Amino acid sequence: MVRNVAELLPELEEEDFYLLSGVEQGMRFSEWVQREKIPKFANLTEEEVDYRLERCLKRGLVEKKTIQYEGYTLQFEGYDALALRALVERETISEFGSPLGVGKESDVYEVRSYKPLALKYHREGYTNFREVHKERDYTSDKDHVSWMYTARKAAEREHDILEELYPDVAVPRPIDQNRHAIVMEKMDGVELSRTRLEPDQVLGVFDLLVTEIAGAYEAGYVHADMSEYNVFVNEEGVKVFDWPQAVPTDHANADEFLQRDLENVLGYFRRKYPQYVPDDLESDDLAASIADGSFESVRE
Ligand SMILES: Nc1ncnc2c1ncn2[C@@H]1O[C@H](COP(=O)(O)OP(=O)(O)O)[C@@H](O)[C@H]1O
Ligand SMILES: [Mg+2]
Numbered sequence: 001m002v003r004n005v006a007e008l009l010p011e012l013e014e015e016d017f018y019l020l021s022g023v024e025q026g027m028r029f030s031e032w033v034q035r036e037k038i039p040k041f042a043n044l045t046e047e048e049v050d051y052r053l054e055r056c057l058k059r060g061l062v063e064k065k066t067i068q069y070e071g072y073t074l075q076f077e078g079y080d081a082l083a084l085r086a087l088v089e090r091e092t093i094s095e096f097g098s099p100l101g102v103g104k105e106s107d108v109y110e111v112r113s114y115k116p117l118a119l120k121y122h123r124e125g126y127t128n129f130r131e132v133h134k135e136r137d138y139t140s141d142k143d144h145v146s147w148m149y150t151a152r153k154a155a156e157r158e159h160d161i162l163e164e165l166y167p168d169v170a171v172p173r174p175i176d177q178n179r180h181a182i183v184m185e186k187m188d189g190v191e192l193s194r195t196r197l198e199p200d201q202v203l204g205v206f207d208l209l210v211t212e213i214a215g216a217y218e219a220g221y222v223h224a225d226m227s228e229y230n231v232f233v234n235e236e237g238v239k240v241f242d243w244p245q246a247v248p249t250d251h252a253n254a255d256e257f258l259q260r261d262l263e264n265v266l267g268y269f270r271r272k273y274p275q276y277v278p279d280d281l282e283s284d285d286l287a288a289s290i291a292d293g294s295f296e297s298v299r300e
Pocket of ligand 1: 100101102103104105106107108118120172184185186187188191229230241242243
């Protein structure tokens, strides 16, 4: 797991961030940035670079390796620090809070500005990066910045999609994005997987969810990772989150993804609430009616 860098932030100095962003810039060209190149990238003197590298190494923000040359690379923590600092500088965030969730490919924390928000650090490529990292000769730079690039792209994509869907579809309101981090409204409620609905709520909640799936389709997207873990439920209704992998409806496989999303959701409701889901509901009928725009409600 990636450590929470928020408590480090107060002890980091302006020049530490110069160093981190210098290493980040060098990583555009190779995973391990040569020591000699850092002063230029970071806009710091030789002595200053030595001092700052020491501080950042000690805090686990960068990593060092010497084989053919002395090289440095950002740890995810260093990248987190850069993103967090940028979000603080532009006053998107003023306080950092506790974890809200650790997902398959993210770490999500509560943060605050004038109200509670959620900060999601994307970690796509992380496990993969760690595995590859151990094995690989560091001079082979074929996919050198893959984890950083993958995580940043995922964040950009999720932020863009939220901006397109909000407020027509019930998704968390997007607030800001920097590097691999996005800031959004903090949702109230609990994951669908962790609720036990009353018998008379089951079909209503299922209907709300399918209505959001239909709304997203109308707005041009299929979620493509729809499950009880990516839906929040509260008294006001449902919210669908976790959108980086969503596909546009003009994508060749969009309707297959739509079909699968509906199978997942219907399958979940069938397993958990067998008596309350009508037998004649079919995921392919639902998918077809969403795709041709005729879906209205699962309740007659
Ligand atoms: N806006 C939010 N408000 C509150 N909790 C959130 C928010 N976004 C994510 N979470 C929590 O963090 C967890 C992981 O987020 P998610 O977007 O699903 O990432 P992953 O791709 O890792 O599954 C969620 O299951 C949820 O509990
Ligand atoms: Mg998720």
